[in-house]
Amino acid sequence: MPMTKIDGIDTRYEVTGQGPALLMFSPGGFDARIEKWTDLGVYKRIKLLDHLPKHFTCITFDRRENGQSGGRVEVVTWTDFVRQGAGLLDHLGIDKAHLMGGCMGCCPVAAFGATLPERTLSMVHYWPVGGANYRISGHQRFARHLAFVEENGLQAVVDLVRSHDKNFSGDPRGGPWGQPIRNSDAFARDYAALDPKRYLLTVTAMYRGLIDRDTAPGAEPEELMSVDIPSLVVPGNDQFHATSAARYLHECLTGSEYWDKPTDEQTEANAPQRVLDFLTAL
Known part of the structure; x- marks a missing residue:
């Protein structure tokens, strides 16, 4: 897979499919690699990357400090992950993109939308982390x-x-x-x-x-309430992906859609189509 240097840090990335750009912040907590979209938990089950590239140019990458991407010892903030994602778009010559995050990847998606709304076409938060x-x-x-x-x-x-x-x-x-x-x-x-x-x-x-709050981290609620970005929130329901965190994002993101589907009923037969229905309707 190709590599590029963003903010002085090596970034491993992959581009698949055709259509509008969809920048995907990987799930997996502090092991946020491209592969987590296909081999981790719910994402392995719903197989998003078997479906989304048929309609969108999917841009996946190893988040800094993860996988084959590099890192730097500093006070890393959500804004630093935003800088990596925006830098990758710059490298690819893309001005605006849809954003999707899984798990802890939802945090930089929220921060990206709050700080760079002019570059954000929409946001999908799949199983956002959060909760006490x-x-x-x-x-x-x-x-x-x-x-x-x-x-x-x-x-x-x-x-x-x-x-x-x-x-x-x-x-x-x-x-x-x-x-x-x-x-x-x-x-x-x-x-x-x-x-x-x-x-x-x-x-x-x-x-x-x-990790500064008992709900979904990434951006201040006032920042999220101030943006006008179409958003879809898909809740998880375990000790790391509290349903309350998903409800919080839905509350703060005015006009957002909330897919109230129990986690064990989110499957390849319905989850990719729900995401596609949201993205293609914009």
Whole structure:
């Protein structure tokens, strides 16, 4: 798959299909790779990429710090993910696009619509993350990483993540930069040489900004209420994708559509068509 550099960070991407542009922010939490659209949970079941490229130019990519994309140790915010998505559109010569997010990918979609509404044709939020359990578990994951760093140092993080292939969710001790450490010897050396005290402050500020509420993160409610962007919200219903988070987005996005379909009834027979019905009606 092709690579390009956006904001100084390598980005792996793929373009499939023909038609209006659909920029797709991958699901998978801190393992947001292109492949998650086809091999993760509900997305494996509903097979969106077997259907959407027949009508749209689908642009998928590894979110920064994930998959084969690169990363940078800094206070990463939702705006940084927006910058990556917008930079990819620039690279492809696309001014405006429909946006779709799955799982944690819904957060940068919300942020993209709030900050770049002039480039956003519509938004699809499929199983947005959120809820009290999501916030609590997310904070616990970062706390485990910070404790490991305090006790063992940053070289130990490098050694740990290179000893297995688990992502941040599978082994929180490895932290959010585990994949770039695996991808690049230079990144791993620079990471191990960072000042531990500054690193702890950076990570603390990062997770407090990314996971800052008991509902769907990504943009302030006042920002979402101020945009006039056609939107579709499809709810999940588990401890990481609380239905309340989907209802929150539906409330904040004036005029949005809400597909009130139980999660176990969302199938390949109806889910891709529901998304297509929304997108093609615009």
